[in-house]
Amino acid sequence: MTTVRTRPMPTTRDRILDAAERLLARFGYKKTTMEDIAREAGLGKRTLYLHFASKEAVALSTIDRIVDRLTGQLREVAAAVGPPEERLREMLLRRVLVRFDSVRHYSHSLDELFESLRPAYMARRARYFAAEAQVVADLLAEGRRLGAFACDDPEATAHTLLLATNSLLPYSLTARELGKREDVKQKALQIADLLLAGLRPRQTAPNPREKSS
Amino acid sequence: MTTVRTRPMPTTRDRILDAAERLLARFGYKKTTMEDIAREAGLGKRTLYLHFASKEAVALSTIDRIVDRLTGQLREVAAAVGPPEERLREMLLRRVLVRFDSVRHYSHSLDELFESLRPAYMARRARYFAAEAQVVADLLAEGRRLGAFACDDPEATAHTLLLATNSLLPYSLTARELGKREDVKQKALQIADLLLAGLRPRQTAPNPREKSS
Numbered sequence: 194m195t196t197v198r199t200r201p202m203p204t205t206r207d208r209i210l211d212a213a214e215r216l217l218a219r220f221g222y223k224k225t226t227m228e229d230i231a232r233e234a235g236l237g238k239r240t241l242y243l244h245f246a247s248k249e250a251v252a253l254s255t256i257d258r259i260v261d262r263l264t265g266q267l268r269e270v271a272a273a274v275g276p277p278e279e280r281l282r283e284m285l286l287r288r289v290l291v292r293f294d295s296v297r298h299y300s301h302s303l304d305e306l307f308e309s310l311r312p313a314y315m316a317r318r319a320r321y322f323a324a325e326a327q328v329v330a331d332l333l334a335e336g337r338r339l340g341a342f343a344c345d346d347p348e349a350t351a352h353t354l355l356l357a358t359n360s361l362l363p364y365s366l367t368a369r370e371l372g373k374r375e376d377v378k379q380k381a382l383q384i385a386d387l388l389l390a391g392l393r394p395r396q397t398a399p400n401p402r403e404k405s406s
Numbered sequence: 407m408t409t410v411r412t413r414p415m416p417t418t419r420d421r422i423l424d425a426a427e428r429l430l431a432r433f434g435y436k437k438t439t440m441e442d443i444a445r446e447a448g449l450g451k452r453t454l455y456l457h458f459a460s461k462e463a464v465a466l467s468t469i470d471r472i473v474d475r476l477t478g479q480l481r482e483v484a485a486a487v488g489p490p491e492e493r494l495r496e497m498l499l500r501r502v503l504v505r506f507d508s509v510r511h512y513s514h515s516l517d518e519l520f521e522s523l524r525p526a527y528m529a530r531r532a533r534y535f536a537a538e539a540q541v542v543a544d545l546l547a548e549g550r551r552l553g554a555f556a557c558d559d560p561e562a563t564a565h566t567l568l569l570a571t572n573s574l575l576p577y578s579l580t581a582r583e584l585g586k587r588e589d590v591k592q593k594a595l596q597i598a599d600l601l602l603a604g605l606r607p608r609q610t611a612p613n614p615r616e617k618s619s
Contacts, residue, residue, distance in 0.1 A: 304524060304525050304528065307524065308521055308522075308524045308525070309521075311517060311520065311521045311524075312517050312521070315517065315580045316580070318580070349596065350596075350600075352593075353593070353596045353597055353600055354600075356573050356574065356593060356597060357570040357571070357573070357597050357600070357601070358570070358573075359572075359573035359578065360569050360570070360571075360572035360573045360578070361569065364578075365572065365573070365577075365578060367528045367529070367531070380565075380566070380569060383562065383563075383566045384566055384569060384570050386604075387563075387566055387567075387570070387601055387604040387605070388570070388600055388601070388604060389604070390603070390604035390605075391599075391600040391601060391602070391603035391604035391605075392600070392603075392604075393608075395606075395608070
């Protein structure tokens, strides 16, 4: 898990997924065939089927790979030096922008991809978020020890933070919104800032709900 | 807009939408035909087509109606008596649960509905959120005057609050999640509480980012 690996020649699996991403972006899900993917990857169809049982499996694996790479990046940010609040802001921003950058060139074909994959995509979402939540929860626990966060339950709070930024993931963006990276970035920062303000410990400011109504 | 109306006999339009909701929940989008909708509503097919040009138009209008009713409820909550923070929490909860309750009996057929409607649904989402944001922004402005919220830009903050709770709207829920109302409610409350904590004015607590790193 934590062993350092140099990046060698791409594996056959990565070559297939790279080829699939190019075709999905250019022609969309429906018009792309397994035959096209094999040709684009420079492989025989039989080799392709040794790695993936179906076009749906290939397409879902391209999403898996994006989330795997993202989770790796989140771990790096979590392990970096700096105030926990800054690291958490960076993580929330990163989870939005890494996904955005991975599919922004899909443009209109993304709608069709999610239309086709929706049930299967929804089914594996929980696994994606669990992996991310683990990294966020660890940082929240660290920040709590350092007095940077007021947070009773790091795991529950981690899920809350992810949920609150999920509406900016590609699945929830229109083709038009995918064209506007800066807009999406600003929205992510605004949500992150409000959430971070909510996590900041209050030493002296009274809670108005406890005072009066 | 603000005139009070007693609810008379349902209009033909409402009868059609009621019939469509029953069929969409029971049989799903693909298996439901315009003929079925006309029969279920007790109308001729010609009358149905006088009101709606296509099955897609009917289905989208059932979603429009849910959002219109919700927006009405949000206005009522905004106009109620009580601390702005409580009203805002109730509004955020309500926007999640009113939608949830409107489609929870769709169960598995909801996946198929959104699969079929995705492009058209995405296109009109902006209009839904603009209507909700207007009501939320007005409450934020009121709360700011009363000293209940720290909020520089009520309109931008309203959009941020909606975005941060959008991941709990039916479009983003799986069939399994639609079965668990209490879970969804708790998640909505957790997000709302964190956002509300972020909006609470800080009179004396220092911002750690300004102090040191």
